[in-house]
Amino acid sequence: MDADALIVGAGLAGLVAACQLLDAGKSVLIVDQEPAQNLGGQAFWSLGGLFLIDSPEQRRMGIRDSLELARQDWMGTAGFDRNEDGWPRRWAEAYLDFAATEKRDWLRARGLRFFPVVGWAERGGVDAAGYGNSVPRFHITWGTGPSVIEPFVARVRQAAEEGRLRFAFRHRVDGLIVTNGTVGGVHGATLAPDEAARGARTNRDETGTFELRAPVTLIASGGIGGNHEKVREYWPARLGSPPDFMISGVPAHVDGRMLDIAEGQGVSLINRDRMWHYVEGVRNWDPIWPAHGIRILPGPSSMWFDAGGERLPSPNFPGFDSLGALEHIGRTGQPYTWFVLNQAIIKKEFALSGSEQNPDLTGKSWRKVLGRAVGKEAQGPVEAFKEHGEDFVVANTLEDLVVGMNRVGTVEIPLDRLREQIEARDRNAVNPFTKDAQMAAILAARNYRGDRLIRTAKPSPILDPANGPLIAVRLNILTRKSLGGIETDLDARALTPTGEPMPGLYAAGEASGFGGGGVHGYRSLEGTFLGGCIFSGRAAGRAMARAI
Numbered sequence: 001m002d003a004d005a006l007i008v009g010a011g012l013a014g015l016v017a018a019c020q021l022l023d024a025g026k027s028v029l030i031v032d033q034e035p036a037q038n039l040g041g042q043a044f045w046s047l048g049g050l051f052l053i054d055s056p057e058q059r060r061m062g063i064r065d066s067l068e069l070a071r072q073d074w075m076g077t078a079g080f081d082r083n084e085d086g087w088p089r090r091w092a093e094a095y096l097d098f099a100a101t102e103k104r105d106w107l108r109a110r111g112l113r114f115f116p117v118v119g120w121a122e123r124g125g126v127d128a129a130g131y132g133n134s135v136p137r138f139h140i141t142w143g144t145g146p147s148v149i150e151p152f153v154a155r156v157r158q159a160a161e162e163g164r165l166r167f168a169f170r171h172r173v174d175g176l177i178v179t180n181g182t183v184g185g186v187h188g189a190t191l192a193p194d195e196a197a198r199g200a201r202t203n204r205d206e207t208g209t210f211e212l213r214a215p216v217t218l219i220a221s222g223g224i225g226g227n228h229e230k231v232r233e234y235w236p237a238r239l240g241s242p243p244d245f246m247i248s249g250v251p252a253h254v255d256g257r258m259l260d261i262a263e264g265q266g267v268s269l270i271n272r273d274r275m276w277h278y279v280e281g282v283r284n285w286d287p288i289w290p291a292h293g294i295r296i297l298p299g300p301s302s303m304w305f306d307a308g309g310e311r312l313p314s315p316n317f318p319g320f321d322s323l324g325a326l327e328h329i330g331r332t333g334q335p336y337t338w339f340v341l342n343q344a345i346i347k348k349e350f351a352l353s354g355s356e357q358n359p360d361l362t363g364k365s366w367r368k369v370l371g372r373a374v375g376k377e378a379q380g381p382v383e384a385f386k387e388h389g390e391d392f393v394v395a396n397t398l399e400d401l402v403v404g405m406n407r408v409g410t411v412e413i414p415l416d417r418l419r420e421q422i423e424a425r426d427r428n429a430v431n432p433f434t435k436d437a438q439m440a441a442i443l444a445a446r447n448y449r450g451d452r453l454i455r456t457a458k459p460s461p462i463l464d465p466a467n468g469p470l471i472a473v474r475l476n477i478l479t480r481k482s483l484g485g486i487e488t489d490l491d492a493r494a495l496t497p498t499g500e501p502m503p504g505l506y507a508a509g510e511a512s513g514f515g516g517g518g519v520h521g522y523r524s525l526e527g528t529f530l531g532g533c534i535f536s537g538r539a540a541g542r543a544m545a546r547a548i
Contacts, residue, residue: 001213001215002029002166002185002214003026003027003028003029003166003214004021004026004027004028004214004215004216004548005018005026005028005029005214005217005544005545006029006186006212006214006216006217007029007030007031007217008031008032008173008186008217008218008219008220009031009032009041009218009219009220009221009222009258009509010030010032010034010038010039010041010167010169011040011041011042011043011220011221011222011509011533012040012041012042012148012149012509012530012533012537013508013511013533013534013536013537013540014030014041014218014220014508014509014537015030015039015040015149015152015153015155016508016533016534016537016538016541017220017508017538017540017541018152018155018156018159018165018541019152019155019156019541020537020538020540020541020542020544021541021544021545022155022156022159022164023545024541024542024545026544026545026548027164027165027166028156028159028164028165029165029166029168029212029214030156030165030166030167030168031168031171031173031186032167032170032171033170033172033173033253034170034202034253035169035170035193035194035196035202036167036169037195037196037197037198038198038199038251038253039153039167040145040146040152040153041149041222042222042250042251042254043145043148043149044145044146044149044355045145045199045250045354045355046144046145046148046354046355046529046530047140047144047145047297047354047355047358047361048140048143048144048145048147048148048361049119049121049138049141049526049527049530050107050114050140050148050527050530051099051137051138051525051527051528052099052103052137052139052527053065053066053067053070053099053100054067054100055118055139056104057139058136060116061116061117061136061450063118063136063448064135065135065137066100067097069134070099070100070137071096072128072134073124073131073132073133073134074092074096074525076129076131076132077122077124077130077131077132077520077521077522077523077524077525078092078520078521078522079131079521079522079523080092080521082270082271084270084271084487084518085518085521087487087488087489087516087517088270088271088515088516088517088518088519088520088521089516090516091514091515091516091519092516092520092521094535095515095519095528095531095532095535098535103531103534103535107534110151110152111147111150111151112141112142112147112148112151113141113142113143113147114140114141115139115140115141115142117450117454118136118138118139118450119138119139119140119527120133120135120137120319120448120450120451120455121137121138121319121525121526121527122319122320122321122523122524122525122526123300123320123441123445124315124320124321125315125317125321125441126315131321131324131523132320133526136448136450137525137527138527143361143362144355144358144361144362145354145355145362145530146355147362147364148530170192170193170194171190171191171210172188172189172190172191172257173186173187173221173258173261174187174188174189174261175187175261175265176217176261176262176265176505177213178265178266181503182502182504183217183502183503184213184214184215184217185211185212185213185214185217186211186212186217187209187210187211187212188210189206189207189208189210190206190208191204191205191206191207192206192207197288198288199251199288199289200288200289201252202253215548216505216506216544217504217505217506218492218506218507218508218540219262219486219494219505219507219512220507220508220509220511220537220540221258221259221511222254222256222509222510223250223254223256223259223481223482223485223510223511224254224255224256224275224482225250225254225479225480225481225482226248226250226251226289226290226479227252227254227255227256228248228291230255231246231275231277231479234272235273235275236274239326239327240327240329240332240333241330243330243335243477245335245336245476245477246291246335246476246478247281247282247283247291247292247293247476247477248289248290248478248479249277249278249281249293249294249353249479249480250289250479251288251289252289256482258511259272259482259485259511262486262494262505262507266496266497266502267486267487267494267495267496267502267505268486268487268494268495268497268517269484269485269487270484270485270487270513270517270518271483271513271517271518272482272484274484274513274518274521274522275481275483275484276322276480276481276482276483276520276524277326277477277479277480277481278295278326278478279322279325279326279337279475279477280297280298280318280339280478281293281295281475281478282294282295282296282385282389282391282392282473282474282475283389283390283391284389285384285385285388285389285390286388293476294352294353294354294385294478295352295354295480296350296352296353296475297319297350297351297352297353298318298319298350299318299319299345299348299349299350299451299455299457300317300318300320300438300441300442300456301341301345301349301442301457301459302318302341302345302349302473303339303340303341303422303425303438304316304317304325304337304339305338305339305340305413305418305421306329306332306334306337306338307332307334307336307338307409307410307411308334308411308412308413309338309411309414309417309418309421310417310421311421312325312328312337313328314437314438315437315441316328317437317438318339320441321523322523322524323522326477329477334411335476335477336409336474336475336476336477337474337475338405338413338472338473338474339471339472339473339475340401340418340422340462340470340471340472341462341470341472341473342463342467342468342469342470342471343376343468343471344376344457344460344467345457345467346382346471347377347378348454348455348456348457349455349456349457350378350379350382351379351382352381352382352385358379359380359381360372372454373454386471390408391474391475392471392472392473393405393407393408393471393472394469394470394471395469395470396465396468396470398415398418398419398422401470402415402418405472409474422462422463423463424436425462426461426462429460429461429462430459430460430461439459442456443459446458481524481529482510482513483513483518483520483522483524484517484518485507485512485513485518486512486513486517487512487516488506488507488508488512488515488516488517488536489501489516490516490539491540491543492506492508492512492515492539492543492544493505493506493543494506494507494512506540507540508533508537508539508540509532509533509536509537510529510533512536514528514529514532514533514535514536515532515535515536515539519532519536520532
């Protein structure tokens with residue numbers, strides 16, 4: 001044996017599992033096809049949002065939350081309706097209990113701290129028992145993604161120096177070693193060294209082969225978001241036809257290879273048609289990985305139009321229901337939509353997802369955070385996209401804006417029709433009474449102190465020159481997360497199609513649908529991806545230590 005435990009994947013779930021094993025006195029071997037500079041995986045690039053229930057941060061913002069309300073929101077959002085949803089539902093119940101009790105203290109004990117203003121993601125918009133968060137629950141980690149992974153990275157590096165943990169970077173797993181039905185390790189090809197920057201595409205030049213053995217093996221290799229061919233293969237009919245053009249919210253090495261390898265060797269994979277992609281993606285003007293896209297985290301005030309210039313129907317408002325908007329867009333037959341707004345809205349409401357796009361939060365600079373409230377300009381990264389991004393159109397008049405939109409888009413937008421819809425909205429923006437559903441949602445959002453302070457612009461006419469210039473943003477489909485994966489029990493043991501555990505094999509993180517093979521069901525409440533990696537990785541590490 002090469003170690004007590006073997007982990008495939010050096011992302012957040014794998015690191016958390018490794019730390020649990022180390023705490024139990026076990027030796028660990030971490031295998032990853034990427035070079036050492038990618039330690040921490042996708043979580044490094046994240047905004048660091050974590051889903052918590054009835055936290056002190058919520059209470060300080062006047063938010064009344066409870067486990068019962070969160071459970072109602074989760075189940076109404078997940079929509080569990082399949083025979084194979086048994087373990088995902090049980091994982092959801094366990095995760096909700098974790099998020100409502102020890103999760104915050106457990107993370108704080110490892111040094112994580114949270115931005116005091118709680119975000120309100122996935123607001124829903126249909127009814128109380130339906131999808132969406134009834135209250136704000138999106139807690140941004142102070143320091144964003146790099147601070148989420150830092151305590152776990154530090155722990156495994158220390159263990160490596162002590163000789164209790166070993167890294168096998170540039171080791172691509174091509175199969176499991178199975179003897180008499182028991183998994184005893186992995187085999188594959190070693191790849192040539194590569195000094196590419198974190199996240200950039202690396203070579204696949206093979207330099208040799210390997211076999212590595214351990215009593216227990218964990219698959220924590222992520223999902224399929226960087227593999228558009230695989231995304232299209234599992235794209236569900238309920239979302240319409242797969243878009244001809246998509247951009248990537250994750251690096252190319254998020255390719256789903258280990259999922260196919262596991263399935264080919266008798267592991268049960270479920271809910272592969274459940275996936276989480278965003279509709280507010282813009283092409284990165286300074287890309288790191290192929291087809292690199294960035295998600296706009298919008299406030300509720302931008303007007304949202306389809307490719308032909310027709311306003312999206314209620315409740316498809318910015319930030320309310322990602323998957324519902326994706327379903328609607330899929331039915332239009334066009335792969336993109338438009339936000340139309342002005343400088344006052346972009347200043348108050350636009351944020352870009354990702355640690356590298358939020359230098360104030362990532363750098364833990366209160367001075368820079370307070371700078372968001374100064375002047376007419378938006379945050380520096382947003383202004384850079386506005387200036388350089390090929391999906392952004394800026395103009396002083398609506399006539400010029402439409403000329404630019406028609407140059408960037410592939411479907412002609414009629415000026416008169418667009419003006420008619422914007423002016424109708426603007427007439428409803430001049431007083432606190434409205435029959436426009438989006439305007440009513442904006443007014444409701446401003447009842448929350450966090451939105452009023454930093455997230456939602458004061459209602460006013462978009463076409464008012466005092467709030468200019470006008471801005472249009474072409475929004476593309478941005479691939480991101482797999483919501484299905486390896487079916488697991490609550491000990492993270494990988495199951496076979498008969499429901500029995502495959503001896504020696506475990507799965508965690510996105511490879512397990514963040515637990516059970518699909519803890520989110522059809523939709524996510526957001527802030528649950530990093531948390532799912534942490535929770536499932538912790539469960540896997542503890543169970544593996546007990547098994548050894």
